[in-house]
Amino acid sequence: MxxxxxxxxxxxxxxxxxxxxxxxxxxxxxxxxxxxxxxxxxxxxxxxxxxxxxxxxxxxxxxxxxxxxxxxxDNCKYNTKGQLKIFARDSEGVLTSLENGEFNFRLNLITSSLKSEKTKCFTDEDASIQGLANPSTKKYESKGKIDPYLSTMHKILKLRSEIESNSELIDLVNLSFGGQNISWGNFYYPEEHYKKCYNYVVKKKAVHPICLEGIIDGIKEPSDKFPFYSVSLTKPRVDNIDKDGIKRIPSVSITLYNESTIKYIQSEMAKGKENIAFYSELKVKSNHYGLEVEYLNIIGSINHKQQVHIF
Known part of the structure; x- marks a missing residue:
């Protein structure tokens, strides 16, 4: 394609x-x-x-x-498989080429990297947005092998944004996590599949990273009650009512834990870009609005700029 x-x-x-x-x-x-x-x-x-x-x-x-x-x-820069081969070559093992022409992505390495980022201390600049009294002087952006893992995932997000539909990567990329195979369709969700994502996380109790794509609706600044920036995505239009008479509307938000990501998002939005793709471990919860509407809340968290692509 x-x-x-x-x-x-x-x-x-x-x-x-x-x-x-x-x-x-x-x-x-x-x-x-x-x-x-x-x-x-x-x-x-x-x-x-x-x-x-x-x-x-x-x-x-x-x-x-x-x-x-x-x-x-094969050597054209618009050939998807050719680009994946280049990504695999530079990925230090997180993305590998298979004999059948497909690719395997090791999500467990991404999870380990994200956990490492989550436990790191904030820089003075990052801590200032939370009002921390004694911020660490350690660098927030990591060095070493974590970079190829997260940067490879970021390259794939960018590649996906340049492909017309999800089907090509469904055919080319398999994902593995904890000894289990994860299909691309259970990893990457465009906005029309937010409800499917919510149900998947609830049913499977998914702990592997999941990617969501959508349009930025707004950015909420830190407050005394919640000292982090958050980004809300535009809710998909839902016309159908479920059999129990309730309209269920997916609602996606992302909590941002470092200032470099906020600056990146704001600078890209200033250029007129509004689409976002991000990957994260997700939390889900629902809440009712009256008797006939239920919001299916999907909440992601960002600890590293490489988790986000704006386009």
């Missing part, structure tokens, strides 16, 4: 064009991949809209493969 592309090679004029130019000049034919050694046929996909509970979000236009039967060349 390959990744979404912001540029295309316009065969008719033998030059590269952007998505903006294709939209403005209605260029929809004679398009191919910009990689010279690839040049597989591609097509233009126009902008669209997605409905949420309290807003309508615009999905930007892009170029994509004309047909999955003609994939990108």
């Amino acid at each position: 390959g990744r979404k592309m912001p540029f295309a090679y316009y065969e008719k004029e033998k030059r590269e064009i952007s998505v903006d130019e294709a939209r403005e000049k209605l260029i929809t034919k004679s398009l191919s991949c910009i990689t010279e050694s690839c040049r597989v046929p591609i097509i233009y996909i126009g902008p669209s809209e997605r409905n949420y509970s309290n807003r309508v979000s615009r999905v930007k236009d892009y170029f994509k493969l004309k047909t999955n039967k003609k994939p990108h060349a």
Whole structure:
């Protein structure tokens, strides 16, 4: 399937064009991949809209493969499998290539890294946002082998944001945790599957990291009662009522425990970006609003900037 592309090679004029130019000049034919050694046929996909509970979000236009039967060349930067091979090479064992052409991701290494980050002390700067009287002078961002593990996961989040749908990584990436195999579908949840995520965590009592994707609804600043920043995601639109007469609405929030992550999110939002993907161990709880509405709360926690991708 390959990744979404912001540029295309316009065969008719033998030059590269952007998505903006294709939209403005209605260029929809004679398009191919910009990689010279690839040049597989591609097509233009126009902008669209997605409905949420309290807003309508615009999905930007892009170029994509004309047909999955003609994939990108193996050495093309838009070839998903090729990118995963590069990630695996630099991952120090957290992502490995399998003989069948698929990949295995060792979630237990990510869990160990996240626990290590959680137990570290805050820097003076991070502690100041919580009002701590005697902050540690230790560095909050870790060094050593933890970096390849978390950075590999971050690369995969970024790659997923550039792919049209979840199906390609479902076919390519398997995850292992504590001797169990975890499917990609039980690890990565876009907003239309928040309810599925909630049910999975409740039923499986999942302790492995889970990734959620959505749109940032707002950032709540620290207060006397809760001394950390938190980010809320836009709630999906829910029209269906369950058989017991209750409408169940998923609600996702993230608690941020270091200032570098807050600054990263705010700086990217200032550029007009509003989509977020993050991975974390999750907590879930529900609360009723009146007799007919129940909120399914999903709560993540961020201890390292590499846990978040804004796009």
